[in-house]
Structures are given as structure tokens and as C-alpha cells.
Amino acid sequence: MNILVTGGAGYIGSHICVSLLRKGYSVIVADNLHNSEIKTIHKIEEITNHEVSFYEVDVCDSAALESVFVNNQIDGVIHCAGYKAVGESIEQPVAYYKNNVGSTLTLIEKCIKYNVNQFVFSSSATVYGNNVSPVDETMELLPTTNPYGETKAMSERILKDTAHANPNLSVTLLRYFNPVGAHESGLIGENPKGIPNNLMPYITRVAKGEFEQLQIFGDDYPTKDGTGVRDYIHVMDLAEGHVAALYNKAEGVSIYNLGTGEGTSVLELVNKFSEVNNVDVNYQVVERRDGDLASVYANASKAAKDLNWEAKRSLADMCRDVWTYEQRK
Numbered sequence: 464m465n466i467l468v469t470g471g472a473g474y475i476g477s478h479i480c481v482s483l484l485r486k487g488y489s490v491i492v493a494d495n496l497h498n499s500e501i502k503t504i505h506k507i508e509e510i511t512n513h514e515v516s517f518y519e520v521d522v523c524d525s526a527a528l529e530s531v532f533v534n535n536q537i538d539g540v541i542h543c544a545g546y547k548a549v550g551e552s553i554e555q556p557v558a559y560y561k562n563n564v565g566s567t568l569t570l571i572e573k574c575i576k577y578n579v580n581q582f583v584f585s586s587s588a589t590v591y592g593n594n595v596s597p598v599d600e601t602m603e604l605l606p607t608t609n610p611y612g613e614t615k616a617m618s619e620r621i622l623k624d625t626a627h628a629n630p631n632l633s634v635t636l637l638r639y640f641n642p643v644g645a646h647e648s649g650l651i652g653e654n655p656k657g658i659p660n661n662l663m664p665y666i667t668r669v670a671k672g673e674f675e676q677l678q679i680f681g682d683d684y685p686t687k688d689g690t691g692v693r694d695y696i697h698v699m700d701l702a703e704g705h706v707a708a709l710y711n712k713a714e715g716v717s718i719y720n721l722g723t724g725e726g727t728s729v730l731e732l733v734n735k736f737s738e739v740n741n742v743d744v745n746y747q748v749v750e751r752r753d754g755d756l757a758s759v760y761a762n763a764s765k766a767a768k769d770l771n772w773e774a775k776r777s778l779a780d781m782c783r784d785v786w787t788y789e790q791r792k
């Protein structure tokens with residue numbers, strides 16, 4: 464089976480490639496390297512001892528993407544390519560709608576033209592808006608307060624409508640919670656350019672001494688210790704969830720939360736990171752961040768039941784593997 468992974472040189476896509484190659488799939492990657500480097504493809508090959516067929520293309524570029532479909536017999540696609548910074552999406556909405564919605568449209572069009580009937584999409588828990596956690600797949604989607612979130616909700620709608628119109632098509636929407644961690648080898652991981660927006664990359668920068676202090680955005684939420692609660696999931700568990708989704712060739716549209724079902728507070732994550740890696744993480748509590756929700760975590764039972772998939776790795780594994788990657792990179 465040949466699987467096309469768009470955005471396969473990126474953080475999540477690269478770990479998906481490793482999981483696929485380990486399970487005997489052949490992998491084709493289409494990535495324009497907007498937020499990634501070619502050396503990640505070489506690291507995937509080093510970890511797995513298998514080759515990746517790499518195409519440096521923009522998924523929005525219809526002609527360039529077509530050549531990938533013409534030159535390969537593709538059995539399924541996993542669509543990870545996209546921009547992902549919430550704050551940037553507020554400043555540059557057009558770029559976000561164009562890239563994230565545009566890439567989904569171009570890719571699904573090629574899938575129909577070339578009779579590729581399995582489509583797995585990287586969606587996000589952000590589409591639940593302020594539904595009360597634990598959130599589950601039956602809940603109605605609510606506004607997300609930022610263009611990034613809206614591009615995910617729109618892509619989901621486009622894929623649902625397309626699946627209804629094309630009964631052979633199997634679409635799986637995977638709603639990720641908070642992916643962290645790295646492959647245990649420390650060869651691939653998350654490497655954001657500039658100042659990180661997300662908590663875990665910020666913690667690692669502070670632990671390395673690159674930033675003086677972590678700012679904790681609020682300690683007056685109605686949560687266990689007042690800091691924000693999220694469902695952190697090891698990126699290798701997340702990657703394995705995609706392989707499980709490919710096994711499940713249900714017709715029509717299937718939606719799954721990929722999370723652990725456990726909520727962890729900012730302070731709990733900071734303390735766990737310090738304890739596991741034996742490093743200090745200085746922090747200061749500041750004002751809440753605009754648009755943040757107090758608590759977001761998954762009801763993860765549907766994926767367990769239908770896909771026979773559950774997150775296996777602990778918070779300690781996430782903290783250890785991210786630190787191994789930081790030391791090696």
C-alpha cells in the first residue's frame with residue numbers, strides 16, 4: 464500500500480511516516496518545506512531503514528500535485544500540510560484560508576480524479592469551540608474564535624460534503640488534542656522557528672536557558688490548580704492512531720478524537736518535565752491569554768472501540784522524549 468502524506472516533513476507528518484514505514488506501508492511525501500527541512504526526510508529514513516519518496520511541492524499547486532498522482536499508484540492520503548499558528552492566523556487570515564482550505568480542495572479533487580478512496584485529515588480539537596470537556600464526536604461544532612480553527616472546521620465540512628457526493632470515498636477526520644514529545648530516538652521532533660506559541664516547546668527553551676522564564680497564562684481558572692488544562696498526547700501515539708485509521712475502511716465519514724482522555728494542568732506539566740529530566744523551569748504567572756479556554760480534553764472512547772487504538776505513552780514519556788530530541792538536535 465502506498466500512502467501519500469502531505470506535510471510529511473513536518474512535526475506530526477514525520478512521525479506518521481515512521482509509523483507507516485514500520486508497518487510495511489510505502490510512503491510518498493508532498494511538502495513545500497515552508498515549515499520544515501529536507502533533513503527530516505533523511506532522519507525518517509535513518510530511523511526506519513526505508514526510503515521515502517519525496518516531492519517538494521505546494522499542495523495548493525494543482526499542476527505540481529497532479530504530477531505526484533500521475534507518477535505514483537496512491538492507495539490513500541493523509542493530509543497534514545497546513546499552517547498552524549493561531550496568532551499568525553488572526554494577523555494573516557487570507558494566507559491561512561488560502562493555504563489550509565485551498566490545499567484540502569486541491570487534494571480531494573485529485574483523489575477523486577485518480578480514484579484514491581481513502582482520505583485521512585489532520586483536524587483539531589479546536590473545532591469543538593467552547594463545548595464543555597470531555598468533548599466527544601457527537602457534539603455540534605462551535606465557533607473557534609480564530610481563522611486557523613475555522614480553516615479546520617471548513618475543511619471538515621468540505622470533506623463531509625465530498626464524501627456524501629462520492630460514495631466510494633472513505634474520509635476520516637482525526638481531531639488532535641495537544642501533540643507533544645518526539646520519536647524515542649531523538650532524531651525527529653518539534654522544532655518551531657522563532658518564539659514558540661505552544662507550551663511544551665516553550666518549556667524546553669526555558670530549560671535550555673534560551674529564555675529566562677516561562678510565562679504561565681493565568682492561575683485563576685476553575686481547574687484543579689487554577690492553570691489551564693489540556694489533553695497532551697505523545698506524538699508517536701498520535702502517529703499510530705493514523706495507521707489504525709487506515710485499517711478502518713468504513714464508508715463515508717468517520718470522526719475520531721485522538722487524545723488520552725486525561726487533562727493535565729500547565730503546572731503539572733512543568734513539574735513533570737522538571738522531575739523527569741532533572742532540570743529547572745523558571746516560571747512566572749501572568750495574565751490569561753486572549754481566547755484561551757480553561758479546560759479541553761477528549762472523550763477518547765470512540766477510537767478505542769472502533770479503531771482498537773489507545774494512547775499508551777505517559778506524560779513522563781512525553782517529557783523525556785522531547786528532552787532527548789532537544790539534546791540531540
Ligand code: NAD
Nearest residue numbers: 470473474475494495496497498499521522544545585587
Ligand atoms: P508542521 O508545520 O510541523 O507541519 C506541517 C507541514 O506542512 C510542514 O512541513 C510544512 O512545510 C507543510 N506545508 C504547509 N503548507 C503546505 C503546502 N501548501 N504544501 C505543502 N506542504 C505544506 O505542523 P504539525 O504540527 O506537524 O501539524 C500538522 C497538521 O496537524 C497541521 O494541519 C496542523 O494544523 C494539524 N494539527 C496540529 C496540532 C499541533 O498542535 N501541532 C494540533 C492539531 C492539528
Ligand code: UDP
Nearest residue numbers: 660661662665678679680691692693729755
Ligand atoms: N500556556 C502557557 N504559557 C505559554 C504557552 C501556553 O501558560 O507560554 C498555556 C495555555 O494558556 C494553555 C496551555 O498552556 O492553557 C496549552 O497551550 P498551547 O498553546 O500549547 O495549546 P492550546 O491552548 O492551543 O491547546
